[in-house]
Amino acid sequence: MRYNPANHDTVRLADLDDAAVQRAIIDWRVERGLLSAAHSRALRDGVETPASVMALRPTGRRRDGEVEMTLTLLMAPEDGAAWEAESTGFVDPDALSAIQVGSPVLAWYLPGAPFDPAVEVRR
Numbered sequence: 001m002r003y004n005p006a007n008h009d010t011v012r013l014a015d016l017d018d019a020a021v022q023r024a025i026i027d028w029r030v031e032r033g034l035l036s037a038a039h040s041r042a043l044r045d046g047v048e049t050p051a052s053v054m055a056l057r058p059t060g061r062r063r064d065g066e067v068e069m070t071l072t073l074l075m076a077p078e079d080g081a082a083w084e085a086e087s088t089g090f091v092d093p094d095a096l097s098a099i100q101v102g103s104p105v106l107a108w109y110l111p112g113a114p115f116d117p118a119v120e121v122r123r
Contacts, residue, residue, distance in 0.1 A: 032064055034090040038110075039118035046108035046118065049077040051085075053103045059088065066090040071099065071119060073107055085115045095121045 026043055029035035035043075055072040062068070070088040087107070091099065098121050099105060107117040 029090075034063060034066060035118075036089070038113065038116060039087070039089060042108040042110050042113070042116075042118040043120065046110045047077075048106060048108050049075055049117075051075045051105050051107040051117070051119070053099050053101055053105060054084065055101060056099060061090075063090055066092050067096075069096075069099070073105070073117060073119070075107060075109070075114070075117065083114065085109070085117050087117050087119050089119065091121055 023044070026035065026040050030037060030040050051073040053071055054074050057070050059068040059070060068088065068090050070086055073085050073087060074082055075085050076082040085107075099119075105119050105121065107119050109115075109117040
């Protein structure tokens with residue numbers, strides 16, 4: 001949400017597709033410990049690829065109402081060979097239905113670290 005500090009009566013909802021809003025959300029998640037710095041770099045500068053969830057397991061950790069999950073992914077770039085990778089991160093419990101076994105997701109990886117991708121889950 002955006003507002004002018006001089007006029008608290010008028011607010012504007014942020015556009016989630018706006019790059020500046022996405023950066024702010026990523027920064028906020030890193031500051032809260034919900035996203036690692038490596039995953040932040042992957043989301044900002046990495047290669048986007050389709051992936052499928054092969055397995056998921058909770059780690060038992062919780063933070064700010066989110067649960068930490070480890071996902072085993074089949075990374076499947078359209079122009080190359082597929083590989084398996086694991087990603088651990090915090091997820092809002094309401095978004096868990098979007099990452100069940102077999103679910104398609106988008107993943108980002110840094111070319112030097114293809115086995116530690118970041119996953120974006122949108123509800």
